[in-house]
Amino acid sequence: MSDILIVDDERDIRELIADILKDEGFEVRLAANSDEAVNALNEQEPALMVLDIWLKDSRMDGIDILKQVKRNNPDVPVIIISGHGNIEIAVAAIRQGAYDFIEKPFNIDQLMVVVNRAMETSRLRRENSSLRRGGDRATEMLGQSAAFKRLRDNLDKVAKSNGRVMLSGEPGAGKELAARYVHAQSPRAGAAFVTVPCASIEPERMEEVLFGRESPERGIEPGLLEQAHGGVIYFDEVGDMPLGTQPKILRVLTEQQFMRAGGSDRVRVDLRVISSTNRDLPAEIAAGRFRQELYDRLNVVPVAVPSLADRRDDIALLARSFIEQFNRTQGLPARELPEETVAALQSMRWPGNIRQLRNVIERVLILTEESGPIQPSELEPQGATPDNSDALSLGPQITAMALREAREMFEREYLLAQINRFGGNISRTAQFVGMERSALHRKLKSLGVVGGMRNEEEMLAGK
Numbered sequence: 046m047s048d049i050l051i052v053d054d055e056r057d058i059r060e061l062i063a064d065i066l067k068d069e070g071f072e073v074r075l076a077a078n079s080d081e082a083v084n085a086l087n088e089q090e091p092a093l094m095v096l097d098i099w100l101k102d103s104r105m106d107g108i109d110i111l112k113q114v115k116r117n118n119p120d121v122p123v124i125i126i127s128g129h130g131n132i133e134i135a136v137a138a139i140r141q142g143a144y145d146f147i148e149k150p151f152n153i154d155q156l157m158v159v160v161n162r163a164m165e166t167s168r169l170r171r172e173n174s175s176l177r178r179g180g181d182r183a184t185e186m187l188g189q190s191a192a193f194k195r196l197r198d199n200l201d202k203v204a205k206s207n208g209r210v211m212l213s214g215e216p217g218a219g220k221e222l223a224a225r226y227v228h229a230q231s232p233r234a235g236a237a238f239v240t241v242p243c244a245s246i247e248p249e250r251m252e253e254v255l256f257g258r259e260s261p262e263r264g265i266e267p268g269l270l271e272q273a274h275g276g277v278i279y280f281d282e283v284g285d286m287p288l289g290t291q292p293k294i295l296r297v298l299t300e301q302q303f304m305r306a307g308g309s310d311r312v313r314v315d316l317r318v319i320s321s322t323n324r325d326l327p328a329e330i331a332a333g334r335f336r337q338e339l340y341d342r343l344n345v346v347p348v349a350v351p352s353l354a355d356r357r358d359d360i361a362l363l364a365r366s367f368i369e370q371f372n373r374t375q376g377l378p379a380r381e382l383p384e385e386t387v388a389a390l391q392s393m394r395w396p397g398n399i400r401q402l403r404n405v406i407e408r409v410l411i412l413t414e415e416s417g418p419i420q421p422s423e424l425e426p427q428g429a430t431p432d433n434s435d436a437l438s439l440g441p442q443i444t445a446m447a448l449r450e451a452r453e454m455f456e457r458e459y460l461l462a463q464i465n466r467f468g469g470n471i472s473r474t475a476q477f478v479g480m481e482r483s484a485l486h487r488k489l490k491s492l493g494v495v496g497g498m499r500n501e502e503e504m505l506a507g508k
């Protein structure tokens with residue numbers, strides 16, 4: 046679901062675009078005519094399609110393919126390539142639902158600006174439409190421990206009101222699930238629940254993503270706030286909201302209305318706002334990275350989501366439910382979880398909390414060929430570390446290396462260990478290791494780790 050389908054009858058252009066996109070780390074598939082394009086679409090829905098409007102020797106032209114995509118794969122953005130001077134056709138394609146167009150000849154930068162924007166739109170559409178369809182099938186919030194019961198009681202009380210909630214807690218502790226629980230128990234349950242992944246939207250795109258835009262060519266493109274009308278908007282990791290966007294959000298909260306980018310009419314929205322953070326927001330305010338007024342507005346009802354370390358009594362229940370889920374949804378073996386393995390799980394450190402527990406269970410079920418009860422020894426190589434083993438073991442070869450080589454090896458091992466610890470979530474990893482997300486990305490690329498991390502967006506989205 047993360048690749049780009051390129052449809053062009055001219056081999057040189059097809060391959061040129063493919064090379065550029067591959068250099069940027071995307072996976073691509075190629076089609077030379079409409080039949081190949083339709084087959085490729087049926088085989089697997091791409092994240093994005095780049096489509097030449099003129100296709101020689103094809104049953105359908107670009108516009109027909111575009112119409113078919115809009116009918117059968119409405120979440121796939123389509124970028125049209127048009128010949129020089131064919132602006133009318135390109136505009137007609139946009140009216141038919143194309144995402145954008147580029148005119149031949151184009152340069153790499155022009156192509157990449159459009160592709161990156163379209164990929165982000167695709168990711169957000171998928172996230173939110175899968176939620177609308179209930180694609181992730183609302184996971185039940187499980188637990189019996191005292192800490193969990195306190196949380197659920199708090200959420201039950203909050204659900205009855207319309208108050209703004211700020212959920213705080215460690216990564217993977219279940220903040221989003223708690224927000225969905227509040228939505229599902231509230232009078233807004235029948236309306237949308239829309240997530241704004243504040244950490245993974247490029248800051249310069251944030252306002253367009255939230256407020257939408259309008260233009261004569263493309264008409265109205267509603268943003269996430271508008272999509273959440275009547276329901277709940279969930280600001281995931283609100284501490285990552287760009288400083289410049291914060292006063293605008295504040296204004297929406299006060300006035301319950303806003304304007305789309307490029308628009309002149311005011312759009313009224315009725316929203317319930319739930320936010321989450323794993324940062325210490327008062328400290329962020331003190332450091333000038335978060336606005337006090339916005340914090341005061343969002344933090345009307347603060348609810349702390351306990352970490353897994355504070356609810357170790359729930360580990361057995363959660364782990365058994367994950368085994369049952371993986372068996373039902375992926376056909377993985379329904380192995381038993383004996384008490385000694387539960388004890389081993391309870392003695393581990395869980396910095397990635399419930400998400401990490403879920404990942405460990407999945408890996409055990411995928412990797413092992415055993416079919417009997419899960420043994421404690423099977424847990425060890427799976428990422429979660431016993432409480433006392435913080436040290437990295439780089440082995441004796443390090444003494445044979447030059448400093449630069451050794452440093453690179455350390456950086457690679459260290460970053461891989463941290464990424465693993467945060468369940469593959471790049472934004473959280475970046476935050477913990479004290480790097481900007483984009484700098485971490487560049488670092489991973491320079492260390493040659495990027496191949497394994499290609500699906501960052503998916504990981505972020507599919508958490």
Ligand SMILES: Nc1ncnc2c1ncn2[C@@H]1O[C@H](COP(=O)(O)OP(=O)(O)OP(=O)(O)O)[C@@H](O)[C@H]1O
Nearest residue numbers: 184185186187215216217218219220221222399400
């Ligand atoms: N009480 C629970 N019962 C069952 N599954 C849970 C529970 N809490 C969390 N999970 C599962 O753990 C995973 C992480 O949960 P969630 O995404 O809600 O955490 P989060 O705190 O929002 O994470 P992040 O800080 O990374 O955004 C999800 O797969 C979720 O379904």
